[in-house]
Amino acid sequence: MAAPEFTLIIGDKNWSSWSLRPWLLMRQAGVPFEEVHVRLRRPESKADILALSPTGLVPALKWRGETIGDSLAICETIADLFPERKLWPRDALARAVARAASAEMHSGFGALRRDMPMAVIEHLPGEGHTEEALADARRVVRLWRDLRFRFGRQMPGDQGFLFGHFTVADAMYAPVVTRLRTYGVDLPALGDDGTARAYMEAVTTLPAMRDWAADAAAEEKLKT
Structure with a gap:
């Protein structure tokens, strides 16, 4: 069997939200890849990553002798290479909105990231519920509701995702899904009418998400 064309370098699955995004996208798209795992939060972590990626950060995608860093750049690359997978909405307006939502996730929500860091297999209700983090979460809930109402629910064969079928936007927000669950965020208190839940x-029950969580649990068990 030929080796996969792509190698994806990722960090610990319990913590590395940026690694989850392209990993989930590639799994959902059915794109084969070799997975290389670097342990994080260790004295040698930076050197280990630098040996594989010039940015010193994960994730990184190795393809045709190049190393592509940054989650969104990797997702864009896969979407470009596999247009038949429809990883962006086909409609031009929906695609523009999906890109804007993905970019907002990429550059924003700093308080939510800081105060409720991804911890996939942990259960920490009430922790990190700062005013700033909850304001970010409220914006996420409102955004999800808007995208589902304007785009997702209007799509033939709607599968429950932001734009009907799974796209880059869903990959970008998947770590937020885990955060809201881990920290027991009260969704109705943030204005959820049931859409966010x-x-x-829909995201949590994806087989790939279940595999990621199972792998995270196995990795953490090995550390004990």
């Missing part, structure tokens, strides 16, 4: 269920 249903969307979270």
Whole structure:
């Protein structure tokens, strides 16, 4: 069997939200790849990553002798290479909105990242519920509701995702789904009418997401 064309370098699955994004996208798209795992939060972690990626950060995608860093850049690359997978909405307006939502996730929500860091297999209700983090979470809930109402629910064969079928936007927000669950965020208190909860269920029950969580649990068990 030929070796996969792509190698994806990722960090610990319990913590590395940026690694989850392209990993989930490639799994959902059915794109084969070799997975290389670097342990994080160790004295040697930076050197280990630098040996594989010039940015010193994960994730990184190795393809045709190049190393592509940054989650969104990797997702864009896969979407470009596999247009038949429809990893962006086909409609031009929906695609523009999906890109804007993905970019907002990429550059924003700093308080939510800081105060409720991804911890996939942990259960920490009430922790990190700062005013700033909850304001970010409220914006996420509102955004999900808007995208589902304007785009997702209007799509023939709607599968419960932001734009109907799974796209880059869903990969970008998947770590937020885990955060809201880990920290027991009260969705109705943030204005959820049930849309955010249903969307979270659609993401959480993806076989690839279940595999990621199972792998995270196995990795953490090995550390003990």
